Amino acid sequence: MIELKGVSYSYPNGNKVLDNIDIRIEKGSFTTILGDNGSGKSTLIRHMNGLLKPSQGVVSVCGMDTASPADIWKIRQTVGMVFQDPHSQAVGATVEEDVAFGPENLALESDEIRLLVTNAIANVGLECLEDSLLMSLSGGQLQKTAIAGVLAMVSEVLIFDEVTSMLDSDSRSQIIDIVRQLNKRGNTVVYVTHHMEEALFANRVIVLENGSIASDGTPRDVFREIYASGRKVPPHLELAFRLQDAGMISPDVFPMDALSLKEEICPSR
Amino acid sequence: MSIEVNGLHFSYGKGKKRLTILKDVTFSVGKGEFVGIIGNVGCGKTTLIKHLNGLLVPLSGNVTVDGLASSKKEVCRKVGVLFQQPSKQLFCKTVFEDIAYGPSNFGMKGDELEHCVHDAIEKVGLSSDILGSSPFSLSGGEMRLVALAGVLSSSPDYLVLDEPTSGLSTFYKERLFRTLELLRQNGVGIVLVSHHLEDVLGVADKIVYLNEGKMVFEGTPEEYLSSLSFPAPEITVLMRELSSSGLAVKKTVFSVEDAFNEIVGALSEKRG
Numbered sequence: 001m002i003e004l005k006g007v008s009y010s011y012p013n014g015n016k017v018l019d020n021i022d023i024r025i026e027k028g029s030f031t032t033i034l035g036d037n038g039s040g041k042s043t044l045i046r047h048m049n050g051l052l053k054p055s056q057g058v059v060s061v062c063g064m065d066t067a068s069p070a071d072i073w074k075i076r077q078t079v080g081m082v083f084q085d086p087h088s089q090a091v092g093a094t095v096e097e098d099v100a101f102g103p104e105n106l107a108l109e110s111d112e113i114r115l116l117v118t119n120a121i122a123n124v125g126l127e128c129l130e131d132s133l134l135m136s137l138s139g140g141q142l143q144k145t146a147i148a149g150v151l152a153m154v155s156e157v158l159i160f161d162e163v164t165s166m167l168d169s170d171s172r173s174q175i176i177d178i179v180r181q182l183n184k185r186g187n188t189v190v191y192v193t194h195h196m197e198e199a200l201f202a203n204r205v206i207v208l209e210n211g212s213i214a215s216d217g218t219p220r221d222v223f224r225e226i227y228a229s230g231r232k233v234p235p236h237l238e239l240a241f242r243l244q245d246a247g248m249i250s251p252d253v254f255p256m257d258a259l260s261l262k263e264e265i266c267p268s269r
Numbered sequence: 270m271s272i273e274v275n276g277l278h279f280s281y282g283k284g285k286k287r288l289t290i291l292k293d294v295t296f297s298v299g300k301g302e303f304v305g306i307i308g309n310v311g312c313g314k315t316t317l318i319k320h321l322n323g324l325l326v327p328l329s330g331n332v333t334v335d336g337l338a339s340s341k342k343e344v345c346r347k348v349g350v351l352f353q354q355p356s357k358q359l360f361c362k363t364v365f366e367d368i369a370y371g372p373s374n375f376g377m378k379g380d381e382l383e384h385c386v387h388d389a390i391e392k393v394g395l396s397s398d399i400l401g402s403s404p405f406s407l408s409g410g411e412m413r414l415v416a417l418a419g420v421l422s423s424s425p426d427y428l429v430l431d432e433p434t435s436g437l438s439t440f441y442k443e444r445l446f447r448t449l450e451l452l453r454q455n456g457v458g459i460v461l462v463s464h465h466l467e468d469v470l471g472v473a474d475k476i477v478y479l480n481e482g483k484m485v486f487e488g489t490p491e492e493y494l495s496s497l498s499f500p501a502p503e504i505t506v507l508m509r510e511l512s513s514s515g516l517a518v519k520k521t522v523f524s525v526e527d528a529f530n531e532i533v534g535a536l537s538e539k540r541g
Contacts, residue, residue, distance in 0.1 A: 011406070035438075242529050258504065
């Protein structure tokens with residue numbers, strides 16, 4: 001689906017941000033990318049739809065080279081992206097206009113646009129704000145609008161760049177549920193986040209450090225590795241690993257949340 | 270000496286389009302006190318903190334800072350605000366100019382200004398090597414700390430931070446909280462707005478919980494966690510569930526360390 005081969009990238013000031021990255025994103029997969037600020041996460045995903053071109057190496061999307069100007073339009077249609085700062089991608093005056101911007105540019109029939117927009121807005125729970133001005137929305141509501149804007153496109157691959165960083169826990173759960181549903185329906189998902197617990201839902205976790213891949217594997221393997229190196233993992237997992245190390249619960253369990261851990265510690269009758 | 274918020278009401282718009290954001294909010298922030306303001310997106314947190322340094326004026330009620338009405342010019346210097354998006358707060362060509370912007374506008378110059386900028390960058394734990402760089406060449410975490418250094422360079426008596434940990438990795442988050450703790454020890458009153466409960470509960474002396482513009486709770490973190498009416502961190506939820514299932518653990522725990530000790534103690538006793 002998306003393949004990066006030997007990708008390195010340096011900014012014009014010579015600052016090297018990515019160093020010889022090899023990644024293959026399979027069709028229908030859910031990949032989470034974790035890493036500290038400055039580790040190269042945002043730079044990496046900007047290569048996946050041709051927003052950035054590698055200084056070295058090759059990036060291809062469905063066999064199309066992102067360095068090829070002839071393919072770039074098709075690549076951007078295939079790979080939709082939601083950015084960290086929703087203000088940077090707001091284009092309409094109202095929620096409805098903003099969400100409709102993408103499909104309108106795909107030259108679709110108006111009935112089809114209407115349906116895509118209505119569904120996308122409903123998927124992020126903003127039905128009651130459809131006619132609201134973007135300037136009147138809170139940061140979290142604006143973020144949901146930006147996500148709806150990408151949902152309204154018919155992109156096969158969806159890339160989310162720290163889209164929950166401005167949301168409260170309820171809104172975050174809603175967004176994660178939406179992303180999981182989209183993946184279940186067949187969308188390939190690449191999800192960049194600082195919230196480690198959000199990586200639990202992926203089938204693959206990649207950890208970037210200083211522009212290189214530090215870990216790559218299932219959430220279970222990667223989180224054990226992170227914990228073993230003395231770094232932070234989600235609180236319920238840290239507690240689970242400590243209880244496992246102390247022989248208090250089975251070493252085989254990998255609880256997805258605090259309530260699953262509760263069942264391991266004190267099973268319901 | 271404190272920030273006093275009394276019966277604060279605020280709405281946007283007029284007539285039928287009036288949207289009430291804050292309803293009768295009352296609390297205070299003392300020197301050296303750490304107040305955490307929590308609540309869901311859209312509950313009025315950001316609107317509230319814009320009142321603390323006079324960016325917004327209450328429709329009714331009042332806000333005073335060390336006895337001065339918040340609309341007074343002097344209040345801007347007393348209350349520093351770090352907004353949610355640091356990129357909106359950075360605008361100079363270099364990190365040095367950005368951090369120097371506030372104090373130079375207050376008349377500082379020469380060696381004193383140089384010293385002030387170095388002191389501010391040191392306080393936030395960043396290297397002075399980046400002073401010549403463009404703030405926009407930095408990572409998100411570094412930008413936020415530079416924006417904080419820009420606020421601290423004016424030596425505010427109170428510091429207000431709006432969702433400062435959004436988008437921050439664990440490394441920069443820990444660095445930020447170390448800085449805040451040092452400021453608190455030096456007598457700076459801190460108001461931290463966040464929807465990350467664990468961030469606030471571990472450091473605040475006092476919690477203010479807003480729901481749809483109303484202040485529905487004011488008290489200590491322990492009192493907040495004792496109430497079942499408000500959102501709780503996942504570790505606290507786990508401890509409540511374990512307690513309900515008959516395991517003898519404390520229900521107000523929210524840190525992994527305390528939870529581990531509680532659970533190991535209770536399980537060891539239960540299993541004999």
